[in-house]
Amino acid sequence: MSVIKQEEVDSAQQFASDNYAGICPEAWSALEAANVGHATAYGDDAWTARAADEFRSLFEKDLELFFVFNGTAANSLALASLCQSYHGVICCDSSHVETDECGAPEFFSNGSKLLVAAGRDGKLTPEAIHELATKRTDIHYPKPRVVTITQPTELGTVYTADEIKAISAACKAHRLWLHMDGARFANACATFGCSPAELTWKSGVDVLCFGGTKNGMAAGEAVLFFDKALAVDFDYRCKQAGQLASKMRFLAAPWVGMLETGAWLKNAAHANRCASYFAERIAAIPNIRISAPVEANSVFITTSDEVLGRIRARGWRFYTFIGGAARFMFAWDADMERVDALATDVKACAVA
Numbered sequence: 095m096s097v098i099k100q101e102e103v104d105s106a107q108q109f110a111s112d113n114y115a116g117i118c119p120e121a122w123s124a125l126e127a128a129n130v131g132h133a134t135a136y137g138d139d140a141w142t143a144r145a146a147d148e149f150r151s152l153f154e155k156d157l158e159l160f161f162v163f164n165g166t167a168a169n170s171l172a173l174a175s176l177c178q179s180y181h182g183v184i185c186c187d188s189s190h191v192e193t194d195e196c197g198a199p200e201f202f203s204n205g206s207k208l209l210v211a212a213g214r215d216g217k218l219t220p221e222a223i224h225e226l227a228t229k230r231t232d233i234h235y236p237k238p239r240v241v242t243i244t245q246p247t248e249l250g251t252v253y254t255a256d257e258i259k260a261i262s263a264a265c266k267a268h269r270l271w272l273h274m275d276g277a278r279f280a281n282a283c284a285t286f287g288c289s290p291a292e293l294t295w296k297s298g299v300d301v302l303c304f305g306g307t308k309n310g311m312a313a314g315e316a317v318l319f320f321d322k323a324l325a326v327d328f329d330y331r332c333k334q335a336g337q338l339a340s341k342m343r344f345l346a347a348p349w350v351g352m353l354e355t356g357a358w359l360k361n362a363a364h365a366n367r368c369a370s371y372f373a374e375r376i377a378a379i380p381n382i383r384i385s386a387p388v389e390a391n392s393v394f395i396t397t398s399d400e401v402l403g404r405i406r407a408r409g410w411r412f413y414t415f416i417g418g419a420a421r422f423m424f425a426w427d428a429d430m431e432r433v434d435a436l437a438t439d440v441k442a443c444a445v446a
């Protein structure tokens with residue numbers, strides 16, 4: 095048995111990823127409440143039914159939904175369900191499906207090719223969709239069939255409902271389904287105070303992967319099909335991919351806790367507030383540039399390697415895998431005093 099050394103237990107809050115955070119009280123207490131007695135397995139239980147009803151009322155729609163363990167599976171299986179193996183999926187160059195899923199969308203679709211467009215602040219545009227959809231129409235190239243967008247984007251920007259509608263119009267013009275990777279969907283709802291319905295099916299989204307993990311749950315994403323016909327056999331797809339939870343109630347109950355209490359939106363709003371507060375605090379610092387509009391729960395900064403090295407030397411952790419900028423990501427439990435300490439250190443390091 096290995097013993098964890100004390101110096102490895104770094105419990106001080108970091109802003110490298112919103113996945114560093116723990117489980118929020120609302121999700122935790124729903125898990126405890128579900129941990130009483132026995133319940134039917136494989137989703138045929140009261141918690142799963144209740145969570146599904148919560149989603150239907152939140153989205154004002156009689157939708158079909160499935161719970162899976164993580165976002166890679168949610169995206170990959172959703173995209174695979176919208177495609178044949180000879181189809182193409184249009185996505186943005188910075189999208190998680192392209193850069194961070196180890197080829198899972200191609201794997202689960204048996205070869206559907208991702209067709210990558212250059213994004214603008216992480217966003218796909220109707221023009222880029224049109225260009226990729228018409229670039230090749232011969233039999234030697236995969237036939238475009240789906241568009242996937244990330245909301246909020248990997249750069250922390252948020253599509254407005256109007257932007258989604260314009261993308262949907264481009265999709266309809268080329269007979270493409272519209273999928274949304276909503277690993278941080280709650281944060282997008284908090285940005286504009288838009289209803290979940292407005293940001294999805296009312297604007298033309300066909301399938302949404304709604305992230306629970308980054309919103310404060312231990313694990314779990316919901317795949318929402320706004321057109322029930324598209325969901326046919328998705329349960330088999332989940333099972334084959336190893337994504338059908340036998341004790342489904344423990345994936346479903348935290349959603350009940352999140353949705354019934356409003357924690358999903360409260361958590362996201364807090365995370366967003368911390369990001370904009372941090373951005374305000376560092377906005378005027380010389381040598382520091384905020385490299386993408388701050389619209390959700392992340393702040394990207396560009397500065398010299400020297401300055402980044404000094405920030406790291408003060409104990410702060412962050413990643414630079416997205417375009418070389420340093421990313422600071424605020425979770426549901428971000429502590430304002432810690433955010434202040436980070437801002438103070440960034441300033442000290444930049445002007446040193």
Ligand SMILES: *Cc1c(COP(=O)(O)O)cnc(C)c1O
Pocket residue numbers: 164165166167169190191244247248275277278307308
């Ligand atoms: C975190 C994330 C996911 C899901 O990642 P998993 O590690 O597979 O849960 C999907 N899309 C985006 C944009 C993400 O940030």
